[in-house]
Amino acid sequence: MAIEQLATDILDGAALRADFPVFDRAHRSGQPLTFLDSAASAPKPRAVIEAVADAYGHHYANVHRGIYELSEDATARFEAARKAVAGFIGAPSDREVVFVRNATEGINLVAYSWGRTNIGPGDLILSTEMEHHANLVPWQQLAAESGATIEYVGITDDGHLDLDDLQLKLARGPRLLAVGHVSNALGTINPIEEISAMAHAAGAIVVLDAAQSVPHMPVDVVRLGIDFLALSGHKMLGPSGIGALWGRRELLEAMPPFMTGGSMISKVTLAGTTWAEVPLKFEAGTPAIAEAIGLHAAIDYLDAIGMENVRAHERFLFQHAWDALSAAPGVRLLGPASPDEHAAVISFVLDGVHPHDVATVFDGHGVAVRAGHHCAQPVMARYDLPATTRASFYVYNGLEDVERLLAAIRATRTLFGVG
Numbered sequence: 084m085a086i087e088q089l090a091t092d093i094l095d096g097a098a099l100r101a102d103f104p105v106f107d108r109a110h111r112s113g114q115p116l117t118f119l120d121s122a123a124s125a126p127k128p129r130a131v132i133e134a135v136a137d138a139y140g141h142h143y144a145n146v147h148r149g150i151y152e153l154s155e156d157a158t159a160r161f162e163a164a165r166k167a168v169a170g171f172i173g174a175p176s177d178r179e180v181v182f183v184r185n186a187t188e189g190i191n192l193v194a195y196s197w198g199r200t201n202i203g204p205g206d207l208i209l210s211t212e213m214e215h216h217a218n219l220v221p222w223q224q225l226a227a228e229s230g231a232t233i234e235y236v237g238i239t240d241d242g243h244l245d246l247d248d249l250q251l252k253l254a255r256g257p258r259l260l261a262v263g264h265v266s267n268a269l270g271t272i273n274p275i276e277e278i279s280a281m282a283h284a285a286g287a288i289v290v291l292d293a294a295q296s297v298p299h300m301p302v303d304v305v306r307l308g309i310d311f312l313a314l315s316g317h318k319m320l321g322p323s324g325i326g327a328l329w330g331r332r333e334l335l336e337a338m339p340p341f342m343t344g345g346s347m348i349s350k351v352t353l354a355g356t357t358w359a360e361v362p363l364k365f366e367a368g369t370p371a372i373a374e375a376i377g378l379h380a381a382i383d384y385l386d387a388i389g390m391e392n393v394r395a396h397e398r399f400l401f402q403h404a405w406d407a408l409s410a411a412p413g414v415r416l417l418g419p420a421s422p423d424e425h426a427a428v429i430s431f432v433l434d435g436v437h438p439h440d441v442a443t444v445f446d447g448h449g450v451a452v453r454a455g456h457h458c459a460q461p462v463m464a465r466y467d468l469p470a471t472t473r474a475s476f477y478v479y480n481g482l483e484d485v486e487r488l489l490a491a492i493r494a495t496r497t498l499f500g501v502g
């Protein structure tokens with residue numbers, strides 16, 4: 084799309100910044116903070132911080148067990164948070180939403196519970212070269228322990244999943260495809276509806292790592308046609324320590340527990356134990372109560388903005404940043420060029436400067452970016468790079484942040500004598 088067609092932004096990132104106390108703090112550079120590392124973890128708006136404080140201050144007791152008002156209050160708020168998560172991702176029922184600590188735990192839950200029940204010697208598991216380690220290592224472990232084989236769908240030079248390779252590998256009848264919605268290392272948005280349809284036609288279930296999509300775009304589990312989805316609260320303005328796994332109910336019901344102990348049982352005798360209904364079957368022990376309530380506040384905050392607006396704003400910022408970086412000397416960009424296929428996560432290499440040095444110099448200008456392998460070492464290997472620098476955008480960013488990113492690049496090139 085031509086840049087003129089993107090002349091207006093839908094959100095005022097600078098105005099939204101006022102909702103986030105972290106932007107009030109002074110940066111040691113003396114510059115305002117340009118925060119471009121939301122793909123790692125996002126700052127929290129006041130509404131979330133206050134919701135957590137209020138939960139601990141006025142509504143806190145253990146959930147699902149107390150027969151007294153305060154515990155019923157805490158339980159009602161905890162369960163309302165589950166409903167909010169279900170609504171946010173289009174889940175047909177809140178009984179299909181399991182609270183976990185983060186996306187990593189959600190994926191591990193599926194790998195242990197579904198995987199160790201359904202995968203055996205000689206079976207094929209498919210993952211992709213594009214995955215975050217969280218959606219790769221658990222499947223490697225499952226393959227190693229079960230005697231299954233694991234294979235990886237390749238990536239094209241321009242950062243797409245290779246769908247021809249996917250088709251070839253699906254023809255060999257894998258039981259499961261583990262795929263990410265948005266790559267945290269390349270920014271690629273994968274065509275999940277199409278991929279799910281292909282996987283299901285081949286008899287595989289689809290586990291979606293949605294850690295980088297749910298915070299940034301409308302996501303509907305039914306429309307995507309997937310079987311499991313994992314998300315992290317901390318990347319979507321919510322607290323850390325809370326995430327969710329969604330799964331199709333019949334799959335969750337047929338799965339054994341992941342962890343056992345209190346809260347997840349129906350009846351325990353010394354002779355044996357029966358399990359609670361889903362989702363409690365998967366929630367052993369005391370959960371992250373106030374954090375779930377904080378996640379609910381984050382969802383309310385994002386819903387008030389509107390996820391279509393979040394996506395449009397980030398698309399706008401992506402397009403400006405991509406065009407400017409493409410024109411900047413010495414910058415090599417990774418991932419697809421089209422804003423329809425690329426989230427506002429831009430991974431790049433500055434010729435002649437190591438990404439860690441780039442991030443250090445940027446910090447001196449108040450620009451916070453991530454440098455490294457982004458927990459996606461196979462992606463780095465695919466492009467023969469040790470690391471990249473990554474700038475990722477969210478609701479509180481604006482064009483001024485793109486400008487400051489460009490100024491930091493110019494300053495870095497000058498400092499290292501490569502500009």
Ligand code: PMP
Nearest residue numbers: 185186187215217267294295315
């Ligand atoms: N998947 C992707 C694509 C991610 O970017 C991340 C976080 N960097 C994760 C999974 C893991 O998230 P968490 O550490 O919150 O479990």
